[in-house]
Amino acid sequence: MATIADVARHAGVSSSTVSYVLNGKRPISEETRRRVRRSVAALGYHPNAGARALAGRRSHIIALVVPLRTDVYVPVMMEIAVSVTTAARRHGYDVLLVTNDEGPAGVRRVATSGLADGVILMDVELGDKRVPALRAAGTQAVLIGLPDDPLGLSCVDHDFAAAGALSADDLADLGHRDVAFIGYEPGVYARHAGYAERTLAGFRERAQLRGLRFLHRPCEGTYEGTAGTLARILADRPETTGFVVQNERAIGPLLSLLRSGGRPVPEAASVVALCPDRLAEQHSPALTSVSGSAQELGRVAVEQMMSRLAAAQRQEQPVDERVLLPPVLTERQSSGPAGATPSNAKDPS
DNA sequence: TTGTGCGACACCACGACAGA
């Protein structure tokens, strides 16, 4: 394996000159640069990551703490992870994927071991125990999600409250008066996941403002779970015609149950899904959706991290940024004007 | 004064070795 000294010998310069050619931190004549680059290519040289970390006191690695649980929608998480990795590479950083099974102890271990220059935390809960651990470790950290107390950290998230409000507005604008919010499984609310609670709060506030009668029902997302949830909604409020669904796994079962229960979408019931566009387009009928860009979320998180690392390098206090990405409502075929009478409505259970 | 290149040294964890 070629070292910087081999390249220097091959090019007839000192190793410091090779280093300056590679990192561009000092002007080097075009002729010398050309010679060094030729030697780098000829020897197949790549800087030794360990030595580089030792000398620069930076590993050029960002740890990405990814939730891998049964109640997360994996495609969205993967989309964010890919976006973080791509954006990090543009800055010369690699990404270390860390699963969340160690909790705060795992975050502390990664943050204090020098394994990574910074930590990006996904799936942040309101009172997330990992946040104080990160703060205490003194590492640069960016949260994808908004905790109760984001002091000393940068955060980026979708504006879930606005997404909830948009979905309520859409159904209200279409004339629906009785609507139901089908949420995630109860465990998600029990652990105070910020995205779930903020969406619900935004929906609730706007629904009240628009004079909607509404129900919120957590839902397991299985066919049986969705059937039970829908049955309870229609038992409590049979006149319900508008449905907002946040649990991605419940969407398919819900459409099917409404159809078989004599409430075809959109003729007799409207469904607005809080989900990625790609998923909304896969269903039949294609779903009216409120979505945010997972790619943008990852990109902004990395930009925030780079800005924090640069500030720390200059021995300045990093700025705690807080960015909420606005949601976009896309009208498709699953929502329509209220007023159609349910035909042959049956008990979905 | 500016541009360019070089030597020296620090970085840090770990193993090898010497001395108590």
Add this chain to the structure above:
DNA sequence: TCTGTCGTGGTGTCGCACAA
């Protein structure tokens, strides 16, 4: 056996020298 010291790895960067 324990403790302390030194050398090792490859890279990044500072300070200096030199030429134009």
